[in-house]
């Protein structure tokens with residue numbers, strides 16, 4: 001357990017978290033929560049003119065109501081600015097969530113997830129603003145960054161406008177369980193998809209006249225496995241993972257229409273991850289080669305083969321901060337100041353920090369009490385939420 005070093009209005013912070021948790025806001029529908037955050041910030045003395053949106057929603061290829069929200073706090077001292085970030089959206093399972101406090105935890109009433117991922121982060125940032133504005137603490141210029149569409153593929157962070165960061169290079173992102181677990185790196189990911197067009201034929205009367213797309217896909221995946229590219233992938237010093245997650249027919253229907261028809265079309269979609277962007281691309285290339293090879297192994301009676309259209313693309317880049325990075329050292333000092341034992345963690349999932357790195361922000365991600373996220377068992381541990389608020393203030397006020 002940590003010690004509370006800063007005088008934080010815990011009651012106001014918890015009330016704020018309860019309010020934020022009760023607001024809907026799936027990916028692309030963050031308008032309501034953004035308005036609630038701005039109202040909240042105005043009520044604690046942040047001028048409306050300090051709140052600005054970028055135009056990420058115009059660049060994101062999916063529907064999005066608003067862009068990312070940037071809030072500038074001018075600071076009481078000069079010095080390199082800091083960014084405190086978090087995402088506003090919650091997963092679809094949170095639809096209709098009604099937060100209820102039981103003892104030192106908050107649970108969802110009913111059968112939804114809660115949205116502690118990531119309304120805990122939103123409440124930490126707003127509580128940081130309240131604490132700084134209502135105290136005599138000294139702090140440098142700070143930008144609070146509330147992003148959109150994290151859960152749908154880190155799109156808000158990908159398309160954000162870095163010119164609104166006031167030149168800051170260091171970021172602390174709140175999106176996790178514990179203030180002591182410092183996420184300082186994460187894998188990058190590729191996504192791929194393949195359309196396999198074979199040829200239908202009566203499976204009982206003339207199967208030899210058909211080209212089975214199902215067989216092409218099956219052989220391709222077996223080939224991927226044989227080559228050591230399936231699941232956990234290890235090649236020399238490189239490590240990664242891969243998966244074929246969706247195996248379907250047209251419009252998401254099952255692959256194939258009937259048992260007596262040779263399947264003429266199959267769609268497969270998957271991913272590859274690695275700490276090394278090039279290796280993730282290599283895994284994707286192995287899938288591509290396997291589908292091409294499989295297409296050559298399934299022929300009809302006249303030598304015809306399936307048409308395979310494979311596309312792979314980078315989804316988000318990996319990043320990995322050394323322990324000597326100023327952001328990591330700063331986060332460690334802040335954690336130790338609260339009596340915590342910080343450890344650096346490398347994440348096998350992507351988060352906003354992956355794209356922050358691309359925008360020139362050196363980012364450490366910390367937690368504020370999320371548990372069992374993306375499930376109906378989700379809850380928030382209020383002691384850890386309070387710790388998240390404490391460490392945010394420590395990070396903002398510690399001299400570099």
Ligand SMILES: [Zn+2]
Nearest residue numbers: 087117118175
């Ligand atoms: Zn999250």
